[in-house]
Amino acid sequence: xxxxxLKKAEQNLPEIKEKVIKPYAMTNAMSKGDGILIDLxxxxxxxxxxNLDYVDVYIDAPVRLYVKFGENAREIGDDFSAYExxxxxxxxxxxxxxxxxxxxxxxxxxxxxxxxxxxxVASPKKLVLSDxxxxxxxxxxxxxxxxxxxSDEELKKIDSVAVNTLKNCMHRIFEDGPKRDRRLWTGDLRxxxxxxxxxxxxxxxxxxxxxxxxxxxxxxxxxxPGFVYENPxxxxxxxxxxxxxxxxxxxxxxxxxxxxxxxxxxxxxPAIESQMEAAHRALGTDGIxxxxxxxxxxxxxxxxxxxxxxxxxxxxxxxKLFVNVLENIGxxxxxxxxxxxxxxxxxxxxxxxxxxxxxFVNSSDNYQYSVHSLVWMILGGAVREDEARAxxxxxxxxxxxxxxxxxxxxxxxxxxxxxxxxNENAKAYIKNYxxxxxxxxxxxxxxxxxxxxxxxxxxxxxxxxxMCHAWSCTPAYFIRKYFN
Amino acid sequence: xxxxxLKKAEQNLPEIKEKVIKPYAMTNAMSKGDGILIDLxxxxxxxxxxNLDYVDVYIDAPVRLYVKFGENAREIGDDFSAYExxxxxxxxxxxxxxxxxxxxxxxxxxxxxxxxxxxxVASPKKLVLSDxxxxxxxxxxxxxxxxxxxSDEELKKIDSVAVNTLKNCMHRIFEDGPKRDRRLWTGDLRxxxxxxxxxxxxxxxxxxxxxxxxxxxxxxxxxxPGFVYENPxxxxxxxxxxxxxxxxxxxxxxxxxxxxxxxxxxxxxPAIESQMEAAHRALGTDGIxxxxxxxxxxxxxxxxxxxxxxxxxxxxxxxKLFVNVLENIGxxxxxxxxxxxxxxxxxxxxxxxxxxxxxFVNSSDNYQYSVHSLVWMILGGAVREDEARAxxxxxxxxxxxxxxxxxxxxxxxxxxxxxxxxNENAKAYIKNYxxxxxxxxxxxxxxxxxxxxxxxxxxxxxxxxxMCHAWSCTPAYFIRKYFN
Numbered sequence: 001x002x003x004x005x006l007k008k009a010e011q012n013l014p015e016i017k018e019k020v021i022k023p024y025a026m027t028n029a030m031s032k033g034d035g036i037l038i039d040l041x042x043x044x045x046x047x048x049x050x051n052l053d054y055v056d057v058y059i060d061a062p063v064r065l066y067v068k069f070g071e072n073a074r075e076i077g078d079d080f081s082a083y084e085x086x087x088x089x090x091x092x093x094x095x096x097x098x099x100x101x102x103x104x105x106x107x108x109x110x111x112x113x114x115x116x117x118x119x120x121v122a123s124p125k126k127l128v129l130s131d132x133x134x135x136x137x138x139x140x141x142x143x144x145x146x147x148x149x150x151s152d153e154e155l156k157k158i159d160s161v162a163v164n165t166l167k168n169c170m171h172r173i174f175e176d177g178p179k180r181d182r183r184l185w186t187g188d189l190r191x192x193x194x195x196x197x198x199x200x201x202x203x204x205x206x207x208x209x210x211x212x213x214x215x216x217x218x219x220x221x222x223x224x225p226g227f228v229y230e231n232p233x234x235x236x237x238x239x240x241x242x243x244x245x246x247x248x249x250x251x252x253x254x255x256x257x258x259x260x261x262x263x264x265x266x267x268x269x270p271a272i273e274s275q276m277e278a279a280h281r282a283l284g285t286d287g288i289x290x291x292x293x294x295x296x297x298x299x300x301x302x303x304x305x306x307x308x309x310x311x312x313x314x315x316x317x318x319x320k321l322f323v324n325v326l327e328n329i330g331x332x333x334x335x336x337x338x339x340x341x342x343x344x345x346x347x348x349x350x351x352x353x354x355x356x357x358x359x360f361v362n363s364s365d366n367y368q369y370s371v372h373s374l375v376w377m378i379l380g381g382a383v384r385e386d387e388a389r390a391x392x393x394x395x396x397x398x399x400x401x402x403x404x405x406x407x408x409x410x411x412x413x414x415x416x417x418x419x420x421x422x423n424e425n426a427k428a429y430i431k432n433y434x435x436x437x438x439x440x441x442x443x444x445x446x447x448x449x450x451x452x453x454x455x456x457x458x459x460x461x462x463x464x465x466x467m468c469h470a471w472s473c474t475p476a477y478f479i480r481k482y483f484n
Numbered sequence: 485x486x487x488x489x490l491k492k493a494e495q496n497l498p499e500i501k502e503k504v505i506k507p508y509a510m511t512n513a514m515s516k517g518d519g520i521l522i523d524l525x526x527x528x529x530x531x532x533x534x535n536l537d538y539v540d541v542y543i544d545a546p547v548r549l550y551v552k553f554g555e556n557a558r559e560i561g562d563d564f565s566a567y568e569x570x571x572x573x574x575x576x577x578x579x580x581x582x583x584x585x586x587x588x589x590x591x592x593x594x595x596x597x598x599x600x601x602x603x604x605v606a607s608p609k610k611l612v613l614s615d616x617x618x619x620x621x622x623x624x625x626x627x628x629x630x631x632x633x634x635s636d637e638e639l640k641k642i643d644s645v646a647v648n649t650l651k652n653c654m655h656r657i658f659e660d661g662p663k664r665d666r667r668l669w670t671g672d673l674r675x676x677x678x679x680x681x682x683x684x685x686x687x688x689x690x691x692x693x694x695x696x697x698x699x700x701x702x703x704x705x706x707x708x709p710g711f712v713y714e715n716p717x718x719x720x721x722x723x724x725x726x727x728x729x730x731x732x733x734x735x736x737x738x739x740x741x742x743x744x745x746x747x748x749x750x751x752x753x754p755a756i757e758s759q760m761e762a763a764h765r766a767l768g769t770d771g772i773x774x775x776x777x778x779x780x781x782x783x784x785x786x787x788x789x790x791x792x793x794x795x796x797x798x799x800x801x802x803x804k805l806f807v808n809v810l811e812n813i814g815x816x817x818x819x820x821x822x823x824x825x826x827x828x829x830x831x832x833x834x835x836x837x838x839x840x841x842x843x844f845v846n847s848s849d850n851y852q853y854s855v856h857s858l859v860w861m862i863l864g865g866a867v868r869e870d871e872a873r874a875x876x877x878x879x880x881x882x883x884x885x886x887x888x889x890x891x892x893x894x895x896x897x898x899x900x901x902x903x904x905x906x907n908e909n910a911k912a913y914i915k916n917y918x919x920x921x922x923x924x925x926x927x928x929x930x931x932x933x934x935x936x937x938x939x940x941x942x943x944x945x946x947x948x949x950x951m952c953h954a955w956s957c958t959p960a961y962f963i964r965k966y967f968n
């Protein structure tokens with residue numbers, strides 16, 4: 001089966017669109033120690049080339065250049081040599097290159113950048129750099145992008161940055177970030193695919209990614225990995241996240257809902273079913289989702305976050321989507337899963353909801369007031385709509401609650417809001433969180449953004465942060481689907 | 485005319501022969517900080533590639549490697565970061581590369597190396613480097629190399645290292661050194677071409693180089709530059725060495741003498757003649773060669789060397805060769821140049837020879853006892869053979885004389901010896917000077933070698949020395965032409 005899936009993934013390899021950016025830059029004669037900053041005018045992902053020529057006298061030695069790519073201006077200013085290693089320093093986009101001959105020089109690697117800084121490390125003679133060219137690549141076809149018909153200028157701007165974020169993460173796969181990690185994650189895929197449906201609508205790319213996960217190696221509990229690699233060859237990841245595995249199913253359901261492509265859904269069905277069965281086996285004796293040994297759960301990056309209720313919510317949410325699709329296509333398994341949903345819902349209400357506190361707990365003796373638990377219970381259908389609105393407002397405004405941390409979790413807060421028809425709240429939430437990044441000059445939305453602490457890094461050093469991260473692209477989804 | 489010459493040079497672009505070296509190297513799992521040394525088993529010039537793979541777990545970040553190429557082991561041991569800049573540091577063969585994906589990695593630049601050292605600068609996971617491959621390139625065709633039939637094992641070894649030196653300098657042009665400078669020099673060309681005739685006998689390469697100089701821009705005194713570049717496009721050098729310009733003529737004569745190719749000689753004739761005329765114009769009122777303003781003279785790298793007599797000797801030497809060729813081809817200019825030779829010879833004897841001292845001086849009030857003056861006077865035909873032998877022995881043994889410094893000048897000492905039928909002295913001289921480098925482990929002969937001071941560098945730091953330099957290759961010429 002795996003080989004068939006890989007073959008299908010290969011067949012759906014998207015076409016890469018190219019667009020050449022010719023930035024303006026002063027081209028004065030440069031000597032050792034001189035530097036030049038090139039501004040591409042926007043954030044792009046692609047390949048950089050330039051021309052090197054001599055001035056008056058031929059350069060009779062290789063020219064050694066330091067070249068640094070910055071997703072934003074701050075990155076150019078930061079001193080990479082002072083980087084404190086959390087994640088591997090090789091993600092920092094810097095090169096030392098030696099050029100033997102004058103003429104065009106094409107740098108072979110792909111970079112994510114708005115700014116490029118070049119410094120002459122060594123050259124015996126004066127030289128001139130010119131003809132700067134950045135071949136931007138993406139599997140997003142800009143010709144297919146529909147205009148965003150929204151009068152709210154702020155949301156329009158947010159939409160354009162969100163679209164740019166998605167575009168720059170769309171390559172051979174939906175990458176999480178084009179500067180760093182460049183991997184396909186189940187959880188990220190779902191958000192990218194959803195936004196893609198309302199923007200570039202590249203369906204083969206979605207299919208490719210679904211097939212890649214279908215081809216992956218499940219662990220001994222039956223879960224697919226949270227991520228895979230596919231370049232230069234397919235490699236199955238080694239981290240098994242239960243919520244992410246469920247969201248793979250959700251992604252397949254979204255794909256069917258968007259396309260009505262029963263054939264692909266049916267082809268994926270064995271992989272989908274195996275995830276639902278693995279989840280079913282992971283239910284505790286109390287009927288609540290647990291995280292089996294050798295597995296993990298993501299939900300969000302909050303330190304100390306209790307995740308049981310959120311995970312159970314992801315299970316409910318996925319079952320709901322799944323049952324709905326099975327019903328649409330008239331699948332015989334529909335009733336089995338509908339029954340499982342009802343049972344899981346019953347347990348959620350009876351075990352995870354504390355009447356006294358009027359809030360969700362993680363178990364009878366583990367109460368943590370978190371946005372996460374409530375949001376996922378809302379999305380899972382475990383909260384009555386009229387109660388949910390007030391509860392959501394309360395948990396978001398409470399000084400004591402655990403708040404969402406990643407744009408990924410912020411997405412599900414907004415999704416809960418729109419599911420409760422709280423569109424004005426959703427808009428305000430988006431403007432507040434994503435709009436804030438724009439006020440900092442963002443051309444693309446960040447992997448992580450902590451309001452009031454723009455230098456925050458979950459990896460010890462902000463230099464390694466990804467400033468264009470696909471899980472942050474979903475404002476375009478909400479704006480185009482709900483606010484239009 | 486220039487364009488015709490460049491066209492001819494292009495037509496004579498030699499075929500590049502490739503030979504793949506597969507060095508053995510342990511391929512253990514490596515982590516950040518680990519290094520590996522690869523020994524190619526000999527000195528080669530070419531392109532390096534290898535395979536990078538992960539161990540157990542996929543490398544989920546680019547791998548940053550430091551790669552250093554050493555012409556010998558000492559270079560690998562030296563710390564390039566401590567290099568004291570004389571010549572541009574970019575000649576040091578080191579790279580920092582970032583590799584995004586496992587698989588084959590081909591380094592794009594050409595290196596001159598016996599040893600390759602690779603260190604893992606950054607990698608989040610363990611990796612394995614393997615399939616080391618060095619694609620050696622040269623325009624020397626080893627299939628055309630005749631065996632060296634000499635019983636003396638020491639000379640045989642010297643021959644093989646000399647041949648290796650020449651081979652590794654033969655590319656699109658005769659390069660001076662494949663690690664550093666990589667330029668075509670008139671003076672170096674002559675020695676490379678001579679040795680080439682008795683080894684690989686690549687005639688198109690010689691023609692190409694002669695045409696390139698014929699295409700060069702002469703200065704206001706009419707001299708061609710000491711060097712040219714030709715990659716990616718032809719660039720005429722800006723240093724005008726009178727002795728080197730004369731040796732361009734000598735090279736053209738050598739070519740005719742070796743090949744009998746009158747057509748090429750005649751095509752080159754305008755360029756040849758213009759050099760002889762420029763030299764004629766450079767004669768002082770006393771009839772002795774001078775160095776016109778804007779020009780320079782090489783002879784050797786000895787500090788404080790008086791060069792007038794040597795330069796005049798180069799003029800005589802070239803005229804002698806030139807007249808001989810003109811006579812052979814029955815050229816009408818023969819008598820003009822024969823007359824000039826006689827006049828220049830007369831001046832040499834009457835003005836530059838001091839009867840009292842029984843030695844050559846540089847002018848009536850400038851006496852410097854040097855090997856250089858005598859050697860070039862011998863080669864110019866200004867010393868009687870019976871006297872020359874004793875004089876040469878004396879100047880070489882005198883504690884007060886200025887001695888040859890570069891292998892280039894040592895060549896002309898040996899040439900003077902063989903011209904005087906002092907073959908045993910010549911053999912001993914070669915064994916002493918070039919043999920010494922072999923005892924230091926040389927796979928190729930050095931650009932500069934000072935017996936007793938193997939660390940000496942004319943550029944302040946030995947790291948930048950070229951350990952394979954074509955002007956050191958001539959023992960193979962002497963061994964094969966005279967000692968066989």
